[in-house]
Amino acid sequence: MNNKPLLKVENISKHFHLQTSFIDKYFLKKMNTVKAVSNISLDIKQGETLGLIGESGCGKSTLGRVILRLHEPTHGKVYFESENITALNQLDLKSIRKKMQIIFQDPYASLNPRMTIEEIVKLPLKIHESLSRKEMNQRVVDIIEKVGLKPQYLKRYPHQFSGGQRQRIGIARALILQPKFVVCDEPVSALDVSIQAQIIQLMAQLKEELSLTFLFISHDISVVAYLSDRIAVMYLGELVELANVGELLKNPRHPYTRILLDAIPQVDQVGVHKRVVLKGDIPSPLDPPKGCKFHTRCPDAVEKCSAEIPESREYSAGHWVSCHLFHNN
Amino acid sequence: MKKEIDKNQPPLLEINNLSTYFDTHSGLVKAVDGVGIKLYPGECLGVVGESGSGKSVTFLSVMGLIKKPGRIASGSIKFDGRELTDLSPRQYRKIRGKEIAMTLQDALTALNPSIKIIDQISEVLREHDKEVKAQGKKAIKNRAVEMMKLVGIPDAKNRLKDYPHQFSGGMRQRIMIAIALACKPKLLIADEPTTALDVTIQAQVLNLIADIRKELNMSVIIITHNLGVVSEYTDKTVVMYAGQIVEKGLTRDVILNPQHPYSQGLLKSIPRLSELDTAIYPIPGQVPDLVNLPAMCRFYSRCSKRSEECKKGDIQIKKLSAHSEVRCLKVTNELKTSQ
Numbered sequence: 001m002n003n004k005p006l007l008k009v010e011n012i013s014k015h016f017h018l019q020t021s022f023i024d025k026y027f028l029k030k031m032n033t034v035k036a037v038s039n040i041s042l043d044i045k046q047g048e049t050l051g052l053i054g055e056s057g058c059g060k061s062t063l064g065r066v067i068l069r070l071h072e073p074t075h076g077k078v079y080f081e082s083e084n085i086t087a088l089n090q091l092d093l094k095s096i097r098k099k100m101q102i103i104f105q106d107p108y109a110s111l112n113p114r115m116t117i118e119e120i121v122k123l124p125l126k127i128h129e130s131l132s133r134k135e136m137n138q139r140v141v142d143i144i145e146k147v148g149l150k151p152q153y154l155k156r157y158p159h160q161f162s163g164g165q166r167q168r169i170g171i172a173r174a175l176i177l178q179p180k181f182v183v184c185d186e187p188v189s190a191l192d193v194s195i196q197a198q199i200i201q202l203m204a205q206l207k208e209e210l211s212l213t214f215l216f217i218s219h220d221i222s223v224v225a226y227l228s229d230r231i232a233v234m235y236l237g238e239l240v241e242l243a244n245v246g247e248l249l250k251n252p253r254h255p256y257t258r259i260l261l262d263a264i265p266q267v268d269q270v271g272v273h274k275r276v277v278l279k280g281d282i283p284s285p286l287d288p289p290k291g292c293k294f295h296t297r298c299p300d301a302v303e304k305c306s307a308e309i310p311e312s313r314e315y316s317a318g319h320w321v322s323c324h325l326f327h328n329n
Numbered sequence: 330m331k332k333e334i335d336k337n338q339p340p341l342l343e344i345n346n347l348s349t350y351f352d353t354h355s356g357l358v359k360a361v362d363g364v365g366i367k368l369y370p371g372e373c374l375g376v377v378g379e380s381g382s383g384k385s386v387t388f389l390s391v392m393g394l395i396k397k398p399g400r401i402a403s404g405s406i407k408f409d410g411r412e413l414t415d416l417s418p419r420q421y422r423k424i425r426g427k428e429i430a431m432t433l434q435d436a437l438t439a440l441n442p443s444i445k446i447i448d449q450i451s452e453v454l455r456e457h458d459k460e461v462k463a464q465g466k467k468a469i470k471n472r473a474v475e476m477m478k479l480v481g482i483p484d485a486k487n488r489l490k491d492y493p494h495q496f497s498g499g500m501r502q503r504i505m506i507a508i509a510l511a512c513k514p515k516l517l518i519a520d521e522p523t524t525a526l527d528v529t530i531q532a533q534v535l536n537l538i539a540d541i542r543k544e545l546n547m548s549v550i551i552i553t554h555n556l557g558v559v560s561e562y563t564d565k566t567v568v569m570y571a572g573q574i575v576e577k578g579l580t581r582d583v584i585l586n587p588q589h590p591y592s593q594g595l596l597k598s599i600p601r602l603s604e605l606d607t608a609i610y611p612i613p614g615q616v617p618d619l620v621n622l623p624a625m626c627r628f629y630s631r632c633s634k635r636s637e638e639c640k641k642g643d644i645q646i647k648k649l650s651a652h653s654e655v656r657c658l659k660v661t662n663e664l665k666t667s668q
Contacts, residue, residue, distance in 0.1 A: 055527035056498075162615055192379040193554055197598035197611035219527060226600035226609065249602060263532040265557030267596065268603055270581045272561055277536055278529040280483070281497045 005043035005079075006181060006213050007067065012076030013038045014059075014066050018286075034285045036062040038237045039076075041312075044181070049207065049214040051228030051245070053221050053260070057282055059237040060217045061105075064183040067215065068100050069093060080181070098128045101174040105186035107166035111158040117144075118154040121172050128177055139176060146209075147172045148202060164195035168202070175206065181213045188223060200227060221264055225249060230318075233257050236285060236293040239312060243319040253321040255298050292324065300325060339410065341515060341548050342368040342391070347404035349383075349390045356620040360386040360399070362572040365646075368565075370515070373542065373549045375563035375580060377556060377595070381616050383572040384552050385434075388518045392431050393421040409515065427457040430509035434521040436501035440493040446504055447473050447489035453511045476507040480537060499530035506537065513545055520552045535562055556599060560584045565652070568592045571617055571627040574646060578653030588655045590632045626658070634659045 018032040036059040044050045052060045065071045067078055069085060077086045085096050101124075104110035111120055121140050125131060131139070141151045147168040158166055167187060174182055184203070188196040204227060207214060218224045224231060231248045233241045233256065241254040252258045259278045280297050283289055289296045295305035304324050312322040349361040361383040368374050378384045389395055391406055393413065406413040408429060416424070433439040441449060450473040454461050461468050470489070477485035480503040493501055502522060509517055519538060523531035539562060542549050551563060559566055559580060566583040568576040568591065576589040587593045594612040601607065614631040626632070626639040638658055646656040 055529065164615065192616075193556070193595060194379060194598050194612040195615070197609050198613070200600070200609065201611055221528070222600045222602050225602055225605055245605065249605070260528060261602070263528040264602065265531075265535070265555065265561045266603065267556045267560045267584060267599065267601060269557075270560050270584055277532050279533075281499060281530070282527075 004046050006046045006048075006081060007044040007215075008079040009040060009042050009063075009067060010077045010079070012040050012063070012066055012078065013074045014062050014071055015074045032286055035237050035288065036285065037066060040234075040237075040239045041076075042232060042239065042242060044213060044215060047211055047213055048230065049216055049228045051224035051231040052215060052217045052234065053219060053224050053231060054234035055219060055260075055282055057236075057285060058234045059285075060234050061185050063234070064102070064185050064215055064217050068097075068102055068183055070102070094128070098177045099180045100183070101177065101179040101181075102183045102185060103167075103170050103174045103187045106190055107163050107170055108158075108190070110170055111166060113158055116155050116157055117149075117161075117169055120158075120169060121154075121176055124173060124177050143172045143176045146175075146206065148198075162195075163191050164198060167191060167199050171199075171202070171206070175210065175212075178210065179212070181215070183215045183217070185217045186219070187216075189218060189220065196223070203227065221261065233260065236282065236288055238293060239320075239322065240294065241319075241321050242312075247316075247319055251319075253315055253319070253326055254294075254323050255300050255325070256294050259299075292322075338370055340367045340407075341370045341372075341409055342366065343405075343407040344387070344391065345405045345407070347387065347390060347406060348402040349386050349395055350400060350402045352398045352400075353620070358619045359572050359622060360619060361390065363404070363646075364569075364572075364574055366567060366574075366577075368516070368548050368550065370548055371542075371546050372565060373539075373551065373563045375559035375566045376550060376552045376569060377554060377559055377566060378569035379554060379616060381571070381619065382569040384569050385520055387569075388431065388520065388550065388552060391518070392425055392429060393418075394425075423457075426453050426509075426514075427512045428514050429516045429518065430512070430514040431518040431520060432502070432505040432509045432522055434524060436498065436505050436525070437493065439505055440501060442493055445490050445492060446477075446496075449493075450476055450504070450508050450511055453508055457512045472511070473507075476511050477504070479510070479541065480504070480507045481533070482507075499526055499534060502526060502530075502534055503537070506534070506541075510541060510545075514547065516548045516550070517542070518550045518552070521554075522551065523555070523558065524553070531558075538562075556584065556596065568595070571622070572619060573627060573656060574654075575628065575656045576654070578650075582653055588649065588653065588660045589628075589657050590634050590659070591628050594631075594633075 014037040016034045016036055018034065040063060054060045062071060066073045073086055077084050080096060080100065088096065118140060121143065122136060125136050125139060144151055144154065149165065149168055188199050191199060200223060216224055216227055225245050228245055230244050232239055235256050241257045252261055278297055283296055291306040291308055292310050295301040310322045310324045312320050315321045315326055344364055344366040347361055347364045351358040351360055364387050376384045390401055395401060401414055451469045454469050454472055461472050474485050482488060482500060482503055496504065523534055526534060535558065538549060551558065553559060563580045566580045567574055568583065570591050576583060576592045583592060587596055597610040598612055600609050612631050617627055624643045626644045629635050629639050644656050644658060646654050648654050
């Protein structure tokens with residue numbers, strides 16, 4: 001791993017405007033806006049796996065999609081290999097898309113049931129590369145074997161495969177263009193434990209072989225920790241902490257990270273279940289709390305937390321925290 | 330949560346050699362095949378297995394909720410001294426919801442979307458709790474509010490007339506638990522109570538179940554695929570694979586010293602936060618198709634210790650010690666040689 005960032009995200013925000021009736025618009029009623037991602041900056045180094053964790057609705061998938069420009073960002077810039085991809089038009093974007101791919105969560109919904117495996121995996125090649133039919137077929141067979149499937153499966157349809165095999169097909173489709181950067185959006189969440197381990201191992205192995213860079217999104221912290229070099233923690237659209245895996249697990253600073261880590265039931269702790277239980281649910285992103293968004297559930301909140309938004313600061317080398325409690329030192 | 334279970338009491342639930350089959354177009358599916366489980370009052374049992382292992386079907390059989398083309402082919406289910414498999418539907422209704430309650434995996438589909446929460450909770454009370462029913466509508470409502478408070482729904486009084494979609498996932502799961510606990514059952518079966526929930530909410534729900542269990546001295550069965558949940562919250566564990574129990578024992582033994590190659594494989598295949606540098610070892614292959622299974626070890630194709638003898642006939646479950654039983658030829662062989 002070298003230190004050159006492959007991807008740089010600068011103050012990115014994504015707001016979704018909810019559908020309002022025309023009467024509301026006419027009377028200039030305030031528009032309902034969900035701030036799914038607000039003001040996030042991070043970079044991902046060449047050859048690195050950055051893990052992104054957080055609870056459902058915290059905006060982690062949205063961030064992944066904004067980075068690929070599958071959603072247009074509301075504010076901010078994304079640089080890929082030093083090129084500002086948020087400024088590109090659709091035509092120029094196409095050449096960048098070849099290098100950036102995505103693996104989806106649901107292996108059942110993300111494959112077209114009417115296409116054979118061969119058609120599904122070949123489609124990206126047809127769109128992006130001008131190859132002869134023979135070359136194309138060879139590439140398809142190569143990648144299918146690489147993800148651990150047999151070439152004789154190519155004429156089958158998605159419903160003939162199990163969840164784990166379908167996820168392998170999704171991985172083959174993402175990797176056939178030989179991308180540099182892949183967003184993995186909860187790729188193992190829908191799978192059984194023993195199959196999950198197969199896919200995790202496959203992804204780790206492919207990453208080495210093809211020198212890929214991953215943004216690995218998941219709510220399963222053990223899986224993220226196993227695969228990642230650094231971990232970013234999100235809460236209600238904001239980045240609350242970012243650090244190396246070892247550092248984050250040993251020295252979590254942000255109260256949310258601490259509670260999140262403590263809440264995971266662990267196999268080695270037989271019969272132990274004393275933990276600080278976080279009270280309440282995630283507040284509605286339609287009406288997030290003022291100040292630090294976590295202050296409504298934070299056990300350590302002080303007065304300042306409900307008034308001021310904490311800035312992200314470097315607590316120790318490479319360990320970024322957004323919390324007032326750590327800004328006094 | 331740890332406490333001494335009085336083994337002199339008769340078991341609350343005793344399942345013997347239970348088989349539940351489904352007659353399908355492609356053949357006979359032995360979803361549950363010869364399952365035996367004993368549960369004492371106040372105990373908490375974890376049932377682990379992957380999808381299709383028969384863990385849900387086993388307990389739907391206990392609840393008497395198996396519908397055609399499914400049928401309980403053989404075996405007995407004894408609950409509190411009574412045989413459940415012989416009960417008529419009418420008799421079953423008197424037990425279901427009152428003495429045994431079950432919460433289902435997906436709380437949104439399990440609750441009726443068009444009925445107010447208050448009515449869904451009080452329905453159980455009206456059906457089963459004659460005492461409260463005799464005191465009139467107001468008493469039922471008060472009991473329902475009490476239940477909602479017990480499971481930690483904030484502002485319960487003002488949310489009685491809300492519909493399920495107005496609650497978050499964790500809150501819906503709590504409402505299901507409130508319905509299940511309304512009649513203070515002797516046994517709570519929680520089918521994947523936390524699978525759809527985030528970790529912080531998962532901890533809330535599991536701690537809630539643990540607290541209520543203590544308070545009511547209730548037996549609890551947690552069906553899950555999360556080994557961490559089993560390890561932290563249960564006393565005994567049953568591991569299921571392809572419709573059979575492959576290993577059972579005290580949770581401590583099963584988690585820290587698993588005997589069956591499948592349990593061992595399962596524990597090696599999960600990444601652990603405490604040992605990040607330890608590699609994970611996936612179990613190769615897939616769960617076998619349950620249609621027309623041959624008479625042999627069901628884990629054979631994925632097992633690292635397999636040999637020719639594993640293919641000769643069904644494998645019987647064997648007792649290793651007072652608490653543990655394992656369905657594997659290799660385990661007993663190894664124990665014999667080491668003794």
